[in-house]
Amino acid sequence: MVASGTSVRCPNCGSPIQAHIHQLVDVGQDPSAKSRLLSGSLNFVRCPVCQYEGQLSAPLVYHDPGKELLLTYIPAELGIPKDEQEKLIGRLINQAIEALPAESRKGYLFQPQAVLTIQGLIERILEKDGVTKEELDAQRAKIRLFEDLLRAPQDSLEGFVAEHDGELDERFFQLAALSLQTTADESARASAAQVVESSLQLSSYGKRLAEREEELRSAAASLRDAGDDLSREKLLELLVEAETDDRVQAIVSLARPGLDYAFFQLITERIDQAEGEGAKRLEDLRRRLLEQTEEIDQAQEARLAQVSNLVGSLVQAEELDQAIKAALPAMDELFLAVLQANIRGAEEGGDQELLVRLKEIEEKINTAIMDSLPSNLRLAQELLGTEDEQEARRLLDQSVELIDDQLLGALLATGQRLEETDDKEGAERLRRLHRHALRLSMRANIAS
Numbered sequence: 047m048v049a050s051g052t053s054v055r056c057p058n059c060g061s062p063i064q065a066h067i068h069q070l071v072d073v074g075q076d077p078s079a080k081s082r083l084l085s086g087s088l089n090f091v092r093c094p095v096c097q098y099e100g101q102l103s104a105p106l107v108y109h110d111p112g113k114e115l116l117l118t119y120i121p122a123e124l125g126i127p128k129d130e131q132e133k134l135i136g137r138l139i140n141q142a143i144e145a146l147p148a149e150s151r152k153g154y155l156f157q158p159q160a161v162l163t164i165q166g167l168i169e170r171i172l173e174k175d176g177v178t179k180e181e182l183d184a185q186r187a188k189i190r191l192f193e194d195l196l197r198a199p200q201d202s203l204e205g206f207v208a209e210h211d212g213e214l215d216e217r218f219f220q221l222a223a224l225s226l227q228t229t230a231d232e233s234a235r236a237s238a239a240q241v242v243e244s245s246l247q248l249s250s251y252g253k254r255l256a257e258r259e260e261e262l263r264s265a266a267a268s269l270r271d272a273g274d275d276l277s278r279e280k281l282l283e284l285l286v287e288a289e290t291d292d293r294v295q296a297i298v299s300l301a302r303p304g305l306d307y308a309f310f311q312l313i314t315e316r317i318d319q320a321e322g323e324g325a326k327r328l329e330d331l332r333r334r335l336l337e338q339t340e341e342i343d344q345a346q347e348a349r350l351a352q353v354s355n356l357v358g359s360l361v362q363a364e365e366l367d368q369a370i371k372a373a374l375p376a377m378d379e380l381f382l383a384v385l386q387a388n389i390r391g392a393e394e395g396g397d398q399e400l401l402v403r404l405k406e407i408e409e410k411i412n413t414a415i416m417d418s419l420p421s422n423l424r425l426a427q428e429l430l431g432t433e434d435e436q437e438a439r440r441l442l443d444q445s446v447e448l449i450d451d452q453l454l455g456a457l458l459a460t461g462q463r464l465e466e467t468d469d470k471e472g473a474e475r476l477r478r479l480h481r482h483a484l485r486l487s488m489r490a491n492i493a494s
Contacts, residue, residue: 054091058098065091066365067104070138074111075145078359078369083108084168087372105131107138107158108167111146113174114154119167188218192225195245196238203241207248214249236420258292265296276301278309282316285331294331298338305339352376353384360407361400370407370414377411385411422448426456435475442483449487454480 053062068088071079082088089102103121118135120126126134135158143155161167169182191213198206207214222242226235246252265284272280281297281304288294298305310332317328356373363369385408392401416424425441425448432438442449461476 054102056091056093056096056098057100057102058093059096061093061095063091063093065089065102067102068365069105069134070107070109070141072109072111072142072145074109076362076364078363080110080171081359082365082368082372084171087368090368090371101164105134105138106164106167107135107142108171109139109142110171110174111150114152115171115174116142116154116158117167117170118158118160119162119164120160121164122162185217185221188213188221189225191218192222195222196241198241200241203244204248207245211250214245215251219246219251258296261290261292262296262300265293265300269297269300276304278304278312281305281309282313285335286328291334294334295338298335299342302339302342305335310336349380350384353381356381357384357388357407361403366407366410370410374411374414377415382411420452422450422453423456426453429457429479430460430476435478438479439482442479442486446486446490449483449490454483454487457483 052065052067054065054067055061056063068079071083071088073080079088089104090100091102092099103123105121105124105126106119108115108117108119116139118139120131120135139155139158143151146155159170161170169179172182173179191210195206195210219242226239226242246255265288268284269276272284281301285294285297288297313328313332313335317325317332320328353376356376360366360369360373385404389401389404389408392398392404416427425445429438429441432441457476457480461473461480464470464473464476
């Protein structure tokens with residue numbers, strides 16, 4: 047991906063900003079560039095004067111050799127004369143061609159497709175990925191619905207949810223969560239999150255989700271009660287006694303490793319010994335268990351491949367900060383585990399260049415995660431990572447306004463977890479910090 051470092055004017059206040067402007071997005075050279083373009087983080091700038099954040103308009107050539115796709119985009123608002131447009135586009139296309147081996151230079155390279163808007167560019171890219179216009183329209187409708195939800199008066203929220211209940215589905219709340227993650231204003235994010243949470247609880251989808259969560263908690267309790275006695279026989283007994291499909295699915299999701307070859311041998315033996323309705327019921331259960339375990343395994347394999355590719359794209363990314371920002375919503379415990387596995391592999395293989403890059407990625411991700419947290423939880427994380435108790439007390443003394451139920455709860459819950467792992471000293475230190483924070487909060491409340 048070709049980028050030029052230059053000084054540009056802030057679209058909002060006109061102040062000069064140093065920025066890297068990307069004009070050639072070549073997926074063959076930088077696969078991660080595509081995700082940055084689609085996520086809106088390409089040519090994204092922040093103004094240090096007025097705090098404006100957004101994408102700058104810039105001429106763009108998009109090249110995906112794997113799909114034989116070459117697109118050009120010149121923003122009309124830039125007013126670039128026709129002859130200069132042709133020179134600029136020609137130069138960028140030549141750079142894309144020169145990066146290809148001679149045998150890969152095909153006819154499509156000499157027939158670039160012009161698009162009039164950045165949205166049109168994105169639609170053509172997604173169309174090549176198999177995303178239909180109908181799917182794009184449906185996604186835009188969800189986004190408009192989310193915007194309407196945020197504008198709805200608080201006293202009409204219940205009526206709004208009832209009117210649009212069928213549209214407030216899993217995809218809607220996924221898009222809402224992604225939108226919240228990219229909202230820079232902390233106060234606006236918190237307010238919008240409260241609206242989304244309230245609408246989730248009121249919606250049929252949210253109620254169904256709550257029922258599944260309750261089944262999951264009940265399944266976890268039954269497995270926990272079995273304790274060390276959780277044999278394959280006991281696991282089969284719990285599944286046979288499960289009264290709902292949700293309970294069966296919850297047990298499978300929690301105890302997938304226990305549903306191995308020997309387990310299915312056991313259920314087959316029970317089927318052979320049973321008769322009539324009993325045998326039929328066990329056969330139906332076995333079929334559902336096979337389907338559910340296969341679905342879980344396929345999802346895990348696909349997710350692992352996706353995470354591995356994401357780590358690889360970050361290693362190759364030219365603009366690491368922007369790539370991490372775009373990928374942050376996809377970073378979960380599995381991603382962090384794969385990243386750690388790559389770090390260990392680089393250490394054991396003696397690949398110092400890769401190790402340095404992976405460590406840089408790890409450090410920037412930790413910083414990005416901390417920056418995305420609300421101030422009170424960011425303080426909680428800082429306290430938990432501070433081994434010096436006096437330094438932790440000093441942080442609390444300086445940040446009394448951030449002490450709330452969430453911060454106090456985080457200190458208390460972490461202390462309890464340390465107690466369970468026999469870290470008595472660490473648990474006691476956090477209890478002391480919790481008491482100190484509680485005293486500071488009470489004093490502040492009394493003073494106000």
